[in-house]
Amino acid sequence: MRWVNRQVGRRGGVLLGATPILLLLLLYLLLAANRHALNPMDKILPLPVGMAQAMSDLLFTPDQLTGHLLFWADTLASLQRLSIGLGIATAAALLVGLVLGVLPPVRATFGPLVTSIAVIPPIALLPILFIALGLGETAKVALIVIGIAPVMVRDIAAHVAAIPREQIIKAQTLGASSWQIMIRVALPQAMPRLFHAVRLALGPAWVFLISAEAIASDVGLGYRIFLVRRYLSMDVIIPYVIWIALLAIAMDAAFAILGRRLFPWAQGASH
Amino acid sequence: MSPLLSLRNIWVEYGDRIILEKLSIDIEAGSFVSIVGPSGAGKSSLLRLILGQEAPTQGVILLDGTPLTSECGPDRGVVFQRYSVFPHLSALRNTMFGIECEKAPLSARLFGKARRAAQDEAAEMLDAVGLGDSMHMFPAQMSGGMQQRLAIAQALVKRPRILLLDEPFGALDPGIRADMHALINRLWRDYALTIIMVTHDIREAFALGTRVLSIDKRRRDPHAPHRFGATAVYDLALRKKEPDPVPDEANPVSPETVSSH
Numbered sequence: 001m002r003w004v005n006r007q008v009g010r011r012g013g014v015l016l017g018a019t020p021i022l023l024l025l026l027l028y029l030l031l032a033a034n035r036h037a038l039n040p041m042d043k044i045l046p047l048p049v050g051m052a053q054a055m056s057d058l059l060f061t062p063d064q065l066t067g068h069l070l071f072w073a074d075t076l077a078s079l080q081r082l083s084i085g086l087g088i089a090t091a092a093a094l095l096v097g098l099v100l101g102v103l104p105p106v107r108a109t110f111g112p113l114v115t116s117i118a119v120i121p122p123i124a125l126l127p128i129l130f131i132a133l134g135l136g137e138t139a140k141v142a143l144i145v146i147g148i149a150p151v152m153v154r155d156i157a158a159h160v161a162a163i164p165r166e167q168i169i170k171a172q173t174l175g176a177s178s179w180q181i182m183i184r185v186a187l188p189q190a191m192p193r194l195f196h197a198v199r200l201a202l203g204p205a206w207v208f209l210i211s212a213e214a215i216a217s218d219v220g221l222g223y224r225i226f227l228v229r230r231y232l233s234m235d236v237i238i239p240y241v242i243w244i245a246l247l248a249i250a251m252d253a254a255f256a257i258l259g260r261r262l263f264p265w266a267q268g269a270s271h
Numbered sequence: 272m273s274p275l276l277s278l279r280n281i282w283v284e285y286g287d288r289i290i291l292e293k294l295s296i297d298i299e300a301g302s303f304v305s306i307v308g309p310s311g312a313g314k315s316s317l318l319r320l321i322l323g324q325e326a327p328t329q330g331v332i333l334l335d336g337t338p339l340t341s342e343c344g345p346d347r348g349v350v351f352q353r354y355s356v357f358p359h360l361s362a363l364r365n366t367m368f369g370i371e372c373e374k375a376p377l378s379a380r381l382f383g384k385a386r387r388a389a390q391d392e393a394a395e396m397l398d399a400v401g402l403g404d405s406m407h408m409f410p411a412q413m414s415g416g417m418q419q420r421l422a423i424a425q426a427l428v429k430r431p432r433i434l435l436l437d438e439p440f441g442a443l444d445p446g447i448r449a450d451m452h453a454l455i456n457r458l459w460r461d462y463a464l465t466i467i468m469v470t471h472d473i474r475e476a477f478a479l480g481t482r483v484l485s486i487d488k489r490r491r492d493p494h495a496p497h498r499f500g501a502t503a504v505y506d507l508a509l510r511k512k513e514p515d516p517v518p519d520e521a522n523p524v525s526p527e528t529v530s531s532h
Contacts, residue, residue, distance in 0.1 A: 164354035169324055170422075171357075172343035174369035174429055180379040184368065188359040265359050265409040 046235035054235035058224075070224070074240075078221040079247070081137065082209050085144025089205075090198055092145070093152035094190065100153070101160025102186045103178065111157075118150035123211060130216060140212035147208040148201040152194075159193040160186045192266035195259035199252055206248060273336060275300040275465055276321065276433060281330035282500065283316050290316050292500030294330075296484065298433075303459055303466045305480030307473055312486050313501040314469045318437050321467060322347055334432065345369070348426030352438045355422040356410045362421050363406040366393035369429040393428060399461070400424040400454060416447040420454065427462065436468040440475065452479060483507045 008016060032045040046054075058071040066073070100107045100114070126143055133139040163186060171181050213222030221244055228236045260267065274297035283291040290313045298304055308314050319325045320332060326341035333339070334346065349355065356365050370389040371379050381389050397406055400420040410418050419439055426434060436455075440448045456479060459466055470476050476483050485505035492498055 166351040166354040167357060169322065169343055170349060170351070170355045170425070171368070171372075173322070173345060173347060173349050173426065173431070174372055175345035176368075176372045176379070177376065180372050180376070184372070184379045185357060189357075263359070265411060267411075 043232045044234055046238065050235045051239050054233065055239045058236065068219075073219055074221045074224050075243070075247075077219045078209060078213065081140050081212075081220070082144065082205055085141045085209070086148070086198065086201070086205055088141070088145045089149040089152055089201065090194065092149045093156050093197060094187075094194055096153045097156025098160055098182060098186055098190055100157035101163075101190070102182050107157070107161070114150055114153050114157075117146075118154060122147035122208060126212065126215065135216040140209070140217070143212045144205050144208045148204050151204075152197045152201055155197045155200075156190055156194060160190050163189055192259055192263040195255055195263075199255045199259075202248060202251055202255075206244065210244075274298055275335065276467075277333040277336075278320075279331050279333070281320065281327045281332065283313065283320065283325070284328045284500075288497040289500035291320075291327075291486075292502055294502045296503060296506075298465065298467065300432075300465050301463055303464075303479055303481045304468070305476035305483045306467065306469045306486060307471070307476045307483060308486035308501065310471075312488070314486050315437060317486060318435055318467070318469050321433070322349055322435055345373070345429045346432045347435060348429055348431030348433070349435045349437065350419065350422045350426055350439045352441050356418055356425060358410050361407050361409055362397060362402055362413070362424075363390065363393055365410070365421055366396055366424050366428055368425065373429075393424075396424045396428050397421075399427075399458065414447070415443050416451060419443065419451060423455070423458065427458065427464075430462075432465065434464050434466045436466060436470075438469055438471060441471060448475075455479065477509065481509055483509065 028045070029048075032042075032047050035042045035045050036047060055071070059069065062068060063070050063073075096110075096114070100111060122143060125146055126139075129139040129142050129146075133142055167185060168181060171185050176184065209220075210222035210225070213220040214226040217223040221240055225237050225240050276296075276298040278294055278296045281291055281294040282289070294317070306314050306317065316325070320327055321339075323339055323341055323343045331338050343349075357368065360368065367381075367389045370392060371381050374385060374389070375381055380386075394403070394406060397403055400423055402417060402420050402424065405413065405417060408417075410421065413421065422439075423434075439455075440451050443451060452475065455466070458464060468476075468479065483505070484503050485507075486501050487504045488499050488501045489504060490499045
């Protein structure tokens with residue numbers, strides 16, 4: 001039987017998908033145990049016991065300086081920045097994307113501007129943001145917004161512009177104005193795509209968040225990782241990275257499920 | 272009786288390509304005009320002109336004696352071969368769309384009593400096209416024939432002066448197509464419609480139409496085929512039974528209101 005025809009069932013899929021992850025874990029444990037056998041004080045590949053000890057301090061013991069539980073304070077600060085940034089970018093994408101997609105004169109005027117902004121590497125703008133907005137929360141959120149919004153705007157605008165011409169004509173023969181076409185025809189059909197765009201933007205959003213936190217911050221997941229790097233604290237870095245991965249997976253899944261629930265009509269069709 | 276729609280000496284040119292030349296047609300209210308012709312002859316261009324999607328390079332189009340603006344409006348309804356229903360709305364909401372746009376310019380949504388009235392009107396129209404049991408389905412859950420029925424209901428709710436059909440049954444199975452022919456024939460009689468239909472299918476054109484227009488090039492220049500446009504080479508009036516004089520109870524457009532302008 002050809003490999004292209006080998007279908008994998010649900011249970012088989014779970015099993016196959018888990019195998020490489022488990023193998024990788026096993027490999028790590030073997031290597032770590034090996035290193036610890038040679039040097040019980042090894043810091044580079046900590047054993048799970050070591051990670052649990054280091055993390056329990058961050059999880060349950062209040063910090064001497066601030067009195068916060070650091071792990072939770074970091075998580076809260078990062079998620080707050082991320083969600084504000086994503087929120088602003090999403091709103092901008094919907095608003096600007098819709099107008100660009102539906103109204104040809106607006107597209108002709110602002111399309112090139114959006115394209116130009118989208119090609120600038122956002123990290124290159126970080127110094128400008130820090131100079132203009134200071135080192136506080138605003139600059140970090142602004143980096144996330146500038147990093148992901150242009151791509152989302154272009155995606156939504158392209159999707160809206162690709163709504164079949166027949167639908168727009170039909171709406172006009174039913175008496176719809178530009179405004180009515182925008183809110184009743186284009187907006188609802190842009191929504192599933194917006195959810196999709198947010199899911200795709202989650203990855204870059206995390207990148208910009210960690211970057212901003214690494215450079216100037218006093219709390220946050222990215223800040224903590226870069227702080228403890230000075231002490232080679234792999235026993236903190238690795239659990240933090242796993243935690244970030246889990247948060248990202250949970251957010252992605254939440255958007256996927258929500259999108260399916262809210263837009264049952266959009267399943268299986270691009271338009 | 273002056274014609275409902277009148278095209279006078281219409282030319283359509285794209286750059287140096289001439290699509291339609293010297294086309295003059297008068298269409299009476301209550302007629303069912305089939306437009307046939309080879310692919311690329313300009314059938315769809317003609318339909319786009321009447322729809323208002325395009326303006327002619329030369330000539331005028333008069334609807335009820337007044338020149339058409341080159342923009343689509345609710346006086347001309349349309350059903351395309353595909354994509355003429357809104358995928359994000361249920362059949363009922365699709366049909367209500369025209370009413371909602373007219374009555375609520377800002378929100379394009381109706382509430383309370385007005386909404387129920389619109390729902391009743393839309394439901395009645397869906398019943399008339401045979402979709403009374405599928406009001407809450409989304410277009411993606413419907414067959415091609417059902418989608419076209421919905422597109423017709425959606426257009427008829429606005430009581431258009433002219434209904435334009437652009438190869439409406441071209442993508443359907445032969446059996447379904449026969450059902451649709453019966454449906455459109457019934458609606459044409461019941462609602463005293465004026466229909467212009469572009470089709471590839473000559474049999475369909477003759478079976479449904481009261482008049483068949485064949486659009487083709489009169490002259491051909493083998494060295495520059497694009498320099499001659501198409502025009503109506505045959506204009507056949509078919510003898511048919513008069514449209515049923517008994518009006519439908521479901522509030523049709525009566526012939527009196529059609530000719531009173």
